[in-house]
Amino acid sequence: MRRRLRFDIWTFVLIAAWVILIALLIWPLSSVLRASLIDNDTGAFSLVHYVQIATIKAYQRAVGNTLLAGFGGMTGALLLGVTLAFVTTRFHIYGRALIQTLAVVALVSPPFIGAYAWIVLFGASGVVRKGLSSVGISIPPLYGAVGVILVFAFKFFPHVFLITSGALASINRSVEEAAESLGVSPMKRLFTITFPLILPAISASALLTFVLSIADFGTPRIIGRDFNVLATEAFNLYGSEVGGNPGMASALSIVLIVLSMIIVFGQRWILRKNVYHSNLIKKPERQHARGFKAVGLHALAYAIVIVGALPAIIVVLFSFRRTSGPVFQPGISLRSYERVVSTVSEPIWNTLIFSSVAVAAIVITGTLIGYLISRRPGIATGTLDALLMVPYVVPGIVMGIAFITRFNEPPLALTGTGLIIIMAVFVRRLPYSARSVAAALKQVGPNLEDAAVSLGYSPGKAFLKVTVPLILPGIMAGALMSFVTAMNELSSSLVLYVGSTITMPVRIYLSVMDGEYGTASALSTILLTMTVIAVYAAFHLSGRKESALL
Amino acid sequence: MADLKIQGLAKSYKDVRVLESIDLHIASGEFFTLLGPSGCGKTTLLRTIAGFQHQDRGEIIVAGERIDHKPAHKRDIGMVFQDYAVFPHLSVADNVAFGLKARALPKAEIAERVAESLKMVRLDGYQDRLPAEMSGGQQQRIGLARAMAIRPTLLLMDEPLSNLDAKLRIELREDIRDIQRRLGITTIYVTHDQEEALAVSDRICVMNKGNVEQIGTPYEIYRKPMRRFAASFVGTMNFLPGQLEGGRLLVGSQVIDYPAQASGPVEVAIRPENVELAAASSRGGVISLKGEVLKVTFLGREAHYTLKTEAGEIVAQVADPAQDFIEMEGRPVEVRLPLQKIVLFRPSGDVLDAERAR
Ligand SMILES: Nc1ncnc2c1ncn2[C@@H]1O[C@H](COP(=O)(O)OP(=O)(O)OP(=O)(O)O)[C@@H](O)[C@H]1O
Ligand SMILES: [Mg+2]
Numbered sequence: 047m048r049r050r051l052r053f054d055i056w057t058f059v060l061i062a063a064w065v066i067l068i069a070l071l072i073w074p075l076s077s078v079l080r081a082s083l084i085d086n087d088t089g090a091f092s093l094v095h096y097v098q099i100a101t102i103k104a105y106q107r108a109v110g111n112t113l114l115a116g117f118g119g120m121t122g123a124l125l126l127g128v129t130l131a132f133v134t135t136r137f138h139i140y141g142r143a144l145i146q147t148l149a150v151v152a153l154v155s156p157p158f159i160g161a162y163a164w165i166v167l168f169g170a171s172g173v174v175r176k177g178l179s180s181v182g183i184s185i186p187p188l189y190g191a192v193g194v195i196l197v198f199a200f201k202f203f204p205h206v207f208l209i210t211s212g213a214l215a216s217i218n219r220s221v222e223e224a225a226e227s228l229g230v231s232p233m234k235r236l237f238t239i240t241f242p243l244i245l246p247a248i249s250a251s252a253l254l255t256f257v258l259s260i261a262d263f264g265t266p267r268i269i270g271r272d273f274n275v276l277a278t279e280a281f282n283l284y285g286s287e288v289g290g291n292p293g294m295a296s297a298l299s300i301v302l303i304v305l306s307m308i309i310v311f312g313q314r315w316i317l318r319k320n321v322y323h324s325n326l327i328k329k330p331e332r333q334h335a336r337g338f339k340a341v342g343l344h345a346l347a348y349a350i351v352i353v354g355a356l357p358a359i360i361v362v363l364f365s366f367r368r369t370s371g372p373v374f375q376p377g378i379s380l381r382s383y384e385r386v387v388s389t390v391s392e393p394i395w396n397t398l399i400f401s402s403v404a405v406a407a408i409v410i411t412g413t414l415i416g417y418l419i420s421r422r423p424g425i426a427t428g429t430l431d432a433l434l435m436v437p438y439v440v441p442g443i444v445m446g447i448a449f450i451t452r453f454n455e456p457p458l459a460l461t462g463t464g465l466i467i468i469m470a471v472f473v474r475r476l477p478y479s480a481r482s483v484a485a486a487l488k489q490v491g492p493n494l495e496d497a498a499v500s501l502g503y504s505p506g507k508a509f510l511k512v513t514v515p516l517i518l519p520g521i522m523a524g525a526l527m528s529f530v531t532a533m534n535e536l537s538s539s540l541v542l543y544v545g546s547t548i549t550m551p552v553r554i555y556l557s558v559m560d561g562e563y564g565t566a567s568a569l570s571t572i573l574l575t576m577t578v579i580a581v582y583a584a585f586h587l588s589g590r591k592e593s594a595l596l
Numbered sequence: 597m598a599d600l601k602i603q604g605l606a607k608s609y610k611d612v613r614v615l616e617s618i619d620l621h622i623a624s625g626e627f628f629t630l631l632g633p634s635g636c637g638k639t640t641l642l643r644t645i646a647g648f649q650h651q652d653r654g655e656i657i658v659a660g661e662r663i664d665h666k667p668a669h670k671r672d673i674g675m676v677f678q679d680y681a682v683f684p685h686l687s688v689a690d691n692v693a694f695g696l697k698a699r700a701l702p703k704a705e706i707a708e709r710v711a712e713s714l715k716m717v718r719l720d721g722y723q724d725r726l727p728a729e730m731s732g733g734q735q736q737r738i739g740l741a742r743a744m745a746i747r748p749t750l751l752l753m754d755e756p757l758s759n760l761d762a763k764l765r766i767e768l769r770e771d772i773r774d775i776q777r778r779l780g781i782t783t784i785y786v787t788h789d790q791e792e793a794l795a796v797s798d799r800i801c802v803m804n805k806g807n808v809e810q811i812g813t814p815y816e817i818y819r820k821p822m823r824r825f826a827a828s829f830v831g832t833m834n835f836l837p838g839q840l841e842g843g844r845l846l847v848g849s850q851v852i853d854y855p856a857q858a859s860g861p862v863e864v865a866i867r868p869e870n871v872e873l874a875a876a877s878s879r880g881g882v883i884s885l886k887g888e889v890l891k892v893t894f895l896g897r898e899a900h901y902t903l904k905t906e907a908g909e910i911v912a913q914v915a916d917p918a919q920d921f922i923e924m925e926g927r928p929v930e931v932r933l934p935l936q937k938i939v940l941f942r943p944s945g946d947v948l949d950a951e952r953a954r
Contacts, residue, residue: 496675500668501694501695502669
């Protein structure tokens, strides 16, 4: 049997995608792998770091804790996110736009301050804890494993919500009705028809929340106390001036990456036979629930998003409080904002410009790659897909260091430029877009594109005219997540910034470190506002308003 | 207008052979129907011709030019999809205009052709609806109008009427046939409705398990089946076991002279309308079997008799049955099979003596 290589636009895209990933991913990260295999003292090849990870207790514990945080965060986020998605797509809920806004707010609750806000509420002297104990209810402070998992669940569930509600809304109604007519009860139908149909979306978001949970270092650092994970260990070893151990940090990063890749292939295995198509002809309808049930559903939906948005709300409230240095005073004031505007407006522009450029590149590249992955299966696209998981799982700080190592000398002397920050954000967030496009495509039958081709459109045009409009919700969701995460990108920028390219998250981090909570809160509020405005602008421009997400 | 030639076409999915080795020659302007059971590879053949997938072997030649290496969108082959493939985000009119826009026709002509095509499929008045607001049969007709509107050199239709009611189906198939003839578009039509195939086709190709069983005019397919499969798939056919021995044919306890060289087991095939019941008289040799009427199905202009004979069960069809014929259940009857009307098949499924098969 003979297979001819058919050279069309997608072959070109495939080659371009590989070039990009080799230049921005494999090449920089190879420096980390190399560092992990070299003895710090002798400079010779050695496996000593890996041996230490396997033998030293602290590191073993870090591996175990990482897995615990990953699976815990994932499970929590899935429970919350799928529930919310289901309730809002299948039932008539008042204020759906508000729910979506709160979910997005939860998603963007800024780094560090978000975790800090949880401490303010539920820490050892947390506001809520104290309040509750004064009425006789005592809850343990939010530290350690439970705290980390809870925070992850409430921080990451919006990802699940956004991805699965898109899938839930586009299941062909006839399929569910068919099940019903076969005598399957609604509850059973949910598990035998609906969930399997949205399995690609559920598993994609499971994967995402897992890797986000295990790569996060801000939350375990602030709330975890002695709950050490690989990311915090690696961060400490990279970051500390004394006692730093770049080789060990690299080895830990590699272990993190490998752990995540195992999960990636697990998800692949679950989905190995999963190619469901429907032509989206009959969209599901929202039911009107009555009485008790309606109240319960509303309570459930609002409880989830309000708790999720709580840190952001706290930050906004605190930004209007009077401060003196690190200490919040009673009373209201705009002092924090005055300070921000007079001293630190540069990060605002940098953040806007960097993330806009990065997201424009991400959306275009991600859509094309997402299409390749789901429509042109093959070895080259399969490995591309697997490779695309790497940026998910590489902690930002590792990516930053890898970039500095590789792009430091002419002709690629990019350190200190805005471009290097954009490139890091681009490669880190590309998977979001590609994955959500691929998930959306799973639900659009390929025959539609064939039909356009038979009517005389080239494959590229058929894609633009037929497929893109149909997967626009998926593209939008991916773009949104990329944008939100790009605006809030801290860890890689922290390594890559210089004075003139400082971004808001970095500024916030530095403010927190300097104990300027007022400035940090004000900056966070501005960042939050900018993000929310961007999200709504995106809805508006796409002409779909809130339905862009649902 | 163009003819289509297919030579040695083969296609597998992974290691499942779906098309074995297909040879077809379809004349310019011909209405050619693929008829075959579900899963025999009809859709696969159409998709390969259209260029959505590439064959493993073989050639596709349109108007003397090989098109295998042309990308699908340059082949100018229209297709009506089995699952409609209607663009859900476009209105009915935009769906139909879609292919016309690719051809950069002037606006006025596009509007005219859209209106004409929609009228043909009885969807005038629905221009501005979205597909989601239409019934399955209506969506199917959008797909039909969309493919016809571009007036392709070759039109492939994959069960375009499967979802319509009987009346509309007959109306539309006549319309499709008229337009096809008027425009002279070479057409391949897929169906598993044999009546539809017989009614509209210039020629029919009976397919089974990725092979061509027989190609012929509707008359040839019905009256002169070359393979047992074609005989049984198209129309109703009775099969009785028989034995050929030295120029004689044995059926049940009956022996009759039959001038054929071959010997060995055969199957005796006859259409129900050719089976005669005692009262009828016929000229020429007949196989005469003793039988009993098991069941009578009265259909108005005809009646079907299920008969138990010494050689096996067969169905006879009697046109315009009289009153007393209907009350025959349980009665003995003489069943006569005129030799001129029977066809013999070898155990391999091939017809025994093509000359004698009528
Ligand atoms: N993508 C695929 N992968 C593997 N096998 C396939 C694929 N598509 C079709 N087949 C198999 O190929 C065979 C022919 O399929 P095809 O769709 O051509 O049948 P068909 O004659 O059009 O049937 P129907 O009348 O039911 O539409 C079937 O046995 C089917 O199971
Ligand atoms: Mg078919």
